[in-house]
Amino acid sequence: MKKHIVLLPGDGIGPEVARAAKRVLEAIAEQHQHTFTFETHNIGGSAIDQDGTPLPEDTIEACHKADAVFLGAVGGPKWDDLPGHMRPEKGLLGIRKQLGLFANLRPVKAFQQLLHASPLKTEVVTGSDLLIVRELTGGLYFGEPSERRNNDAEVVDTLAYSRHEIERIVEQAFQSARLRRNHLTSVDKANVLESSRMWREIVEEKKQEYPEVTVEHMLVDAAAMKLVTNPSYFDVIVTENMFGDILSDEASVLTGSLGMLPSASIRKDGLGLYEPVHGSAPDIAGQNKANPLASILSVAMMLKHSFKLEEEAEQVEKAVQDVLAARYHTADLNISGGIPVSGSELANKVIEQLSTSDTTENIMRCYV
Numbered sequence: 040m041k042k043h044i045v046l047l048p049g050d051g052i053g054p055e056v057a058r059a060a061k062r063v064l065e066a067i068a069e070q071h072q073h074t075f076t077f078e079t080h081n082i083g084g085s086a087i088d089q090d091g092t093p094l095p096e097d098t099i100e101a102c103h104k105a106d107a108v109f110l111g112a113v114g115g116p117k118w119d120d121l122p123g124h125m126r127p128e129k130g131l132l133g134i135r136k137q138l139g140l141f142a143n144l145r146p147v148k149a150f151q152q153l154l155h156a157s158p159l160k161t162e163v164v165t166g167s168d169l170l171i172v173r174e175l176t177g178g179l180y181f182g183e184p185s186e187r188r189n190n191d192a193e194v195v196d197t198l199a200y201s202r203h204e205i206e207r208i209v210e211q212a213f214q215s216a217r218l219r220r221n222h223l224t225s226v227d228k229a230n231v232l233e234s235s236r237m238w239r240e241i242v243e244e245k246k247q248e249y250p251e252v253t254v255e256h257m258l259v260d261a262a263a264m265k266l267v268t269n270p271s272y273f274d275v276i277v278t279e280n281m282f283g284d285i286l287s288d289e290a291s292v293l294t295g296s297l298g299m300l301p302s303a304s305i306r307k308d309g310l311g312l313y314e315p316v317h318g319s320a321p322d323i324a325g326q327n328k329a330n331p332l333a334s335i336l337s338v339a340m341m342l343k344h345s346f347k348l349e350e351e352a353e354q355v356e357k358a359v360q361d362v363l364a365a366r367y368h369t370a371d372l373n374i375s376g377g378i379p380v381s382g383s384e385l386a387n388k389v390i391e392q393l394s395t396s397d398t399t400e401n402i403m404r405c406y407v
């Protein structure tokens with residue numbers, strides 16, 4: 040199979056984890072006689088420095104032509120004082136919007152080997168296996184107006200959704216639920232927000248088409264609490280952009296580290312942008328400490344969603360599992376009696392493991 044992948048390393052630890060992602064893709068290509076070609080482009084702060092904008096035109100063009108995109112991370116203190124429209128994060132929001140990537144899939148699964156790495160009690164974390172389906176191209180992130188007024192005496196951001204935007208993400212969530220355990224929790228703030236009340240109505244309408252899926256509505260504040268007190272209660276969570284952003288970082292504590300959470304930002308035709316949920320981690324950038332596993336698991340999602348290479352995707356997931364079972368870990372993971380290694384060494388271990396991992400064994404198949 041021939042596939043062309045655009046790499047957007049970005050800032051901070053972005054280039055370190057993007058390197059790991061590329062090496063895993065190269066190893067998979069070699070083993071299975073695929074031809075994966077790569078093209079690297081600027082985004083975020085590094086694009087501001089080199090091109091004067093967080094999202095250069097050639098980056099957008101290359102992504103449009105690609106079969107899949109991998110993004111490391113954007114942002115950092117160097118660019119924090121720039122005006123809003125010039126910030127590195129605008130590059131990330133812009134590419135999601137330009138590519139029409141309305142659905143962000145964020146699977147959260149507590150690896151057996153990492154149950155003790157979470158600060159939560161082991162009995163709470165055990166069995167956690169959920170998928171957050173986050174709306175990605177609407178809501179507060181993109182609503183207009185968004186501005187300061189009257190010499191900073193007032194400020195406004197706008198939370199706006201069209202019916203179509205809500206319908207398509209809710210539909211995606213029902214489809215994901217059907218592939219998993221048929222349990223959908225729609226998270227909103229319907230006791231306060233009109234947009235949430237319309238969201239609820241649309242979920243109620245859509246559920247008629249998916250009678251096998253059990254549906255419930257939960258307020259976001261209650262969901263935030265339940266996520267850390269009874270996480271195994273959840274199967275699929277669907278929610279709007281901002282709530283999904285916050286809940287997924289919260290959910291990362293179940294896995295032991297933000298460095299463990301992969302994501303896929305997808306649209307209907309298969310093109311996807313794959314990125315770890317974490318940011319550019321300026322505190323550890325350039326020190327080879329970044330955990331590459333969120334990025335490597337995002338590669339597994341790329342293989343599955345964009346390339347339909349199920350076996351290869353499972354091979355990557357299994358290799359990660361085996362490396363953790365061998366107790367290798369980066370410093371962000373608290374594993375007593377483990378073997379601490381650098382980020383690049385951990386990526387090496389996964390790549391070595393790829394040739395030996397037996398995917399017929401029971402592995403975590405949570406990335407739907």
Ligand SMILES: NC(=O)c1ccc[n+]([C@@H]2O[C@H](COP(=O)([O-])OP(=O)(O)OC[C@H]3O[C@@H](n4cnc5c(N)ncnc54)[C@H](O)[C@@H]3O)[C@@H](O)[C@H]2O)c1
Nearest residue numbers: 112113114115297298316317318319320322323329330371
């Ligand atoms: N997708 C993205 O590009 C993205 C996501 C979130 C934040 N950001 C940006 O990143 C910058 C830093 O944000 P932040 O500090 O709030 O969040 P962050 O996710 O970068 O870091 C939060 C904490 O988690 C740790 N961490 C994150 N990823 C890790 C990894 N792979 N391995 C080990 N430890 C890891 C960091 O060291 C830090 O202590 C900001 O500019 C923010 O806007 C970008």
Ligand SMILES: CC(C)[C@H](C(=O)O)[C@@H](O)C(=O)O
Nearest residue numbers: 113114128131132284316318
């Ligand atoms: C960097 C930021 C714009 C981004 C978001 O809020 O979507 C990040 O937090 C994420 O979760 O990918």
